[in-house]
Amino acid sequence: MRKLKGRSFRLFTFGLCWLVASGAFSASETGNQPVIVIVIDDLGDNRKKGIAAIDLDGAITYAFLPHTPHSKELARIAHQKGKEVILHAPMENKSGLRLGPGALEEHHDHQQLKNILNTGLDSIPYVTGMNNHMGSLLTEDREKMAEIMQVMRRRNLFFLDSVTTSNTVAWKVAREVGVPYILRDTFLDNERNEEYIHQQFKQALKVAMSRGYSVAIGHPYPETVEYLKKALPIVEELGVKLIPASELIRRRSGKPLLLVEKKLNPCDQFEGHCESELTHRH
Numbered sequence: 001m002r003k004l005k006g007r008s009f010r011l012f013t014f015g016l017c018w019l020v021a022s023g024a025f026s027a028s029e030t031g032n033q034p035v036i037v038i039v040i041d042d043l044g045d046n047r048k049k050g051i052a053a054i055d056l057d058g059a060i061t062y063a064f065l066p067h068t069p070h071s072k073e074l075a076r077i078a079h080q081k082g083k084e085v086i087l088h089a090p091m092e093n094k095s096g097l098r099l100g101p102g103a104l105e106e107h108h109d110h111q112q113l114k115n116i117l118n119t120g121l122d123s124i125p126y127v128t129g130m131n132n133h134m135g136s137l138l139t140e141d142r143e144k145m146a147e148i149m150q151v152m153r154r155r156n157l158f159f160l161d162s163v164t165t166s167n168t169v170a171w172k173v174a175r176e177v178g179v180p181y182i183l184r185d186t187f188l189d190n191e192r193n194e195e196y197i198h199q200q201f202k203q204a205l206k207v208a209m210s211r212g213y214s215v216a217i218g219h220p221y222p223e224t225v226e227y228l229k230k231a232l233p234i235v236e237e238l239g240v241k242l243i244p245a246s247e248l249i250r251r252r253s254g255k256p257l258l259l260v261e262k263k264l265n266p267c268d269q270f271e272g273h274c275e276s277e278l279t280h281r282h
C-alpha cells in the first residue's frame with residue numbers, strides 16, 4: 001500500500017480496519033467489483049481551485065456552474081484530460097441563497113425553464129449530464145422538474161440528483177420521463193477538515209462495498225483536493241473502481257435503484273454546502 005505520512009496514514013489505516021470489521025466487503029466477495037463515482041461540483045468561478053481539482057488523477061466527474069468566468073476553459077481542460085464534464089445547474093432553494101447566473105427558479109414558466117437550461121447546457125462544452133446546485137425548492141416541484149427533464153431527454157443527457165432535500169422528486173420525474181439518473185449518497189466536505197472528509201469518504205466506500213456502487217459529491221476546496229490526492233490511490237488498491245457518472249448509469253441501466261436511507265444532516269439541508277462563500281456569489 002502506498003505510504004501516507006503521519007496523521008493521514010493513521011486515519012486511513014483506522015478507516016480500513018473499520019471497513020473490514022463492519023463486514024463491508026461483501027460486494028467484492030461476490031465477484032462484482034464495487035464502484036464509486038466522485039463528482040466535484042461548483043466549478044467555474046475560481047480558476048486556480050478548478051485546475052487543482054481537475055489535476056486529480058482518476059475518473060472524477062466535474063460539474064460546472066453555467067456562465068461563470070472559467071467554466072468553458074476548465075471544462076475543455078477536464079475533457080482533454082479524459083474527465084467527464086457535466087453542468088451544475090443552479091436551482092432555486094428555500095433558504096434564499098443567491099444562485100448566480102443561469103438559475104432555474106420557481107416563477108419561471110415552461111419556455112423560460114427550457115431556454116435557461118438549454119443555454120446553460122450550451123455554455124459548457126462536452127456536457128454528458130447535469131446535477132443540481134442547491135435546489136431544495138425546485139426539486140420538490142413535480143411540474144417544473146418535468147419541464148426540465150423533457151429538455152434532458154431531448155438532449156440525451158443524464159441527471160444526477162444532488163438530493164439537497166429529502167423530499168426531492170427530481171429523480172422520480174427523471175425516471176418517469178425516461179432520463180437516466182442516479183442519486184447522490186454522500187457529501188464529502190460539508191465541513192472543511194481532514195477528519196470530517198475522511199469520515200464521509202469512509203461512508204462512501206462502505207456504501208460502495210456493501211451495495212456495489214456509491215455516489216459522492218465534493219467541492220474544489222484545497223482540503224478536499226489534498227485529501228483525495230492521498231486517498232484515491234488507496235481506493236484502487238482496496239478493489240473499488242472509480243468510474244465516471246455516465247459509466248455507473250450505463251452499468252445500472254435497467255436495474256432497480258437501490259436506495260440507501262439518507263440521514264440529512266444540517267449541512268445537507270443547507271443545500272449541500274456549509275460555506276458562507278457561496279452567499280458571495282451573485
Ligand SMILES: [Zn+2]
Nearest residue numbers: 041042133134
Ligand atoms: Zn453546488
